[in-house]
Amino acid sequence: MSVRPPLPRRVAPPTPTSDVKKNRAQASSAPSLPPRGPTATGQRKYEDIPDLTRLLARKPPPPPLPAATVSKRLSTLSDMPTPRRGMTLTPFSVAMHLATPATPPTPPPVNLTSKPAFSVEVVEEETTPSCIECRDFSSADAHAACFPRHTIRSVEELAYALAAPFTEEIDKARVAFTWLHHNIAYDTGAFFSGNIQASSAESTLASGLAVCDGYAGLFERLTELMGLQTHKVTGHGKGYGYTALAPGDPLPQVTMNHAWNCISIDGEWRLVDPCWGSGHLGDGGIYTAKFAPKWFTCSPTEFGTRHFPEDPSFQLTPEEFSWEDYILAPESPPIPPIFEELGFTSMTLQPSTKYIPERQFITFSISKRCEHMSTAEEDNYVFVIKTSDKDFTPLRYDNNQGAWTANVxxxxxxxxxxxxxxxxxxxxxxxxxxxxxxxxxGKKGMSFKGLATWTITHL
Structure with missing residues (x-):
């Protein structure tokens, strides 16, 4: 793996292609969202997006919305006004209703003569640390489910309706990501026949079908209309049909078979894969629409284990990795979806390779994706290691390592x-x-969920 040359090395993401420019030109003539940032007119304008050389320095995302605010916004869906004759409630009108809070009643005057004659100690409320891994996206995810594709008249209307209740860029990006899961299906017919046609945001919205390029294109258009800076990235993905190379296999040529997005959120470039976040192809080429939020929140390093961009500027990692680094990386232990649903990540799973040596003491360990996630016993299962000739060995949590470990x-x-x-x-x-x-x-019956497997080999 080569070390990056000294900064400044990176430049801003490449100039969009002519097709992207054309789409943006069309979008500029369509209704757009209110600007961001205070101005003399009381409106807001969007801040300049810093270049990539400044964006490797991470800053925590804003805290999640209070639960009371989330509940209030979702409850407004149930008190929408009854349509008058000839009036239709479109996603636009629903969004405007959500974005306009009701005026609270005026409280009665306070009788100051009844003020108690004792002091009250003010205790500051503790705030829960927040980061993108453990941020509560329930408000954005619930809002994304309110706009079925068949009710949408245009991409512009959809972007406005999705973004209307939110002020934070992270929530606007998330609501677009989640909407694609609910409303766009993978076009297996085009994929397996090889008859993949060029698509636009409008054609994807109209058909409800797309391959990875269509997902990335519609996500780019929606988030740009919301005022975010987004790029569609092409490259290689270790997705359906990928098989790890065997030891001694020659280095294959660079191939490009996938598309995803690079988006600036709150001054930080992030990598997002709305196609893999919406579902996956399984055995027999059957598409399963299963939400995978990992592809919205994972770090550039984790993202890069299964994505190789054609333009290395879109790696966003401290060190630039080559095609050889990427394609010849050792195969990871197979893990089912439940592993990540329990809050774990393959990046902290040890051993990190599928094949492990025979007749040696090996330390097995797992840790949570985020330091804010609970590691208390009452909030987790018991995790055990089972070998072919040994009993079940429980993993115990080690506070010093921040992980569940067992030496087997x-x-x-x-x-x-x-x-x-x-x-x-x-x-x-x-x-x-x-x-x-x-x-x-040994006294009571038990059942188990598989989380990972390793293969013993003679090394």
């Missing part, structure tokens, strides 16, 4: 499994703790 001697051959203890004696085992598990082991 590997057998001569076979497979090592990481499990979560799902049930004990027919009851949900979530939160039971290692002590209760150890007491029940």
């Amino acid at each position: 001697f590997t057998p001569r051959a076979g497979t090592v499994f990481l499990y979560a203890v799902d049930t004990i004696d027919g009851q949900d085992a979530f939160g039971v703790g290692v002590a209760a598990y150890s007491q029940a082991k």
Whole structure:
């Protein structure tokens, strides 16, 4: 892996192609969102987006909306006015209703003569740390589900309706990401026949079908209409049909088979894959629409394990990695979706490679995606390692390492499994703790959820 030359090395993302310029020119003549930032007229204008050389310095995203605010916004959907004759409630009118809060009633005057004659100690409310990994996106995700594709008349109307209740850029980007999951399906017919036609944001919205380029194109157009700076990125993705190279295989030529987005959110460039975030192709080429928020929140380093951009400026990593680094990287242990749903990430799974040596003590460990996520026993399952010739060994949480760990001697051959203890004696085992598990082991029936597997090999 080569070390990047000294800054300034990066430049801003490349100038958009003629097609993108054409789309942006069309968008400029369409209704746009109110500007951002205070002005003399009381409106807001959008801030300048810094270039990429300034964006590797991370800053935490803004805190999530208070739960009371989220509940109030969602409750407004139930008190929409009844349409008059000849009046239709469009996504635009729904968005305007959501964006205009009702005027609160005026409280009665306070009788100051009844003021208590004792002092009250003011205690500052503790705030919960916030970051993109543990941020509450429930408001944006719920709002995205309110606008079925068949009710939408234009991309411009959709962008306004989706963004109307939100002021934070992160929520505007998220609502567009989630809307694509609900309303656009992967075009398996075009993909498997090889008959993939060029698409536009308008054609994707009209058909409800797209391959990766269509997802990235519509996401780019929607977020640009919301006032965000977004680029469509082309490159290679280790997606459906990808097989890791065997040891000794020659280095293949660079190929480009995928598209995703690079977007500036609150002054930070981030990588987003709305296609993989919407669903996936499984065995037999069957498409499953399954929401995968990981592809909205993961770091550039994690993103780069399965994405290689044609333009290296879109890697966004501290060190630039080559095609050889990317395509010859050791294969990771297979993990099912439940692994990430429990708050873990493959980036902190150890061992990090699928193949592990025989007859050695190996430390197995897992840790949460975010330091703000609970590691308390009552908020987690018990995790165990099972080898082909050993009993179940529980992982114990190590505060110094910030991870669940276990040191296990590997057998001569076979497979090592990481499990979560799902049930004990027919009851949900979530939160039971290692002590209760150890007491029940061998005495009560148990079931397990598979989280990862490693293959024993002679190295």
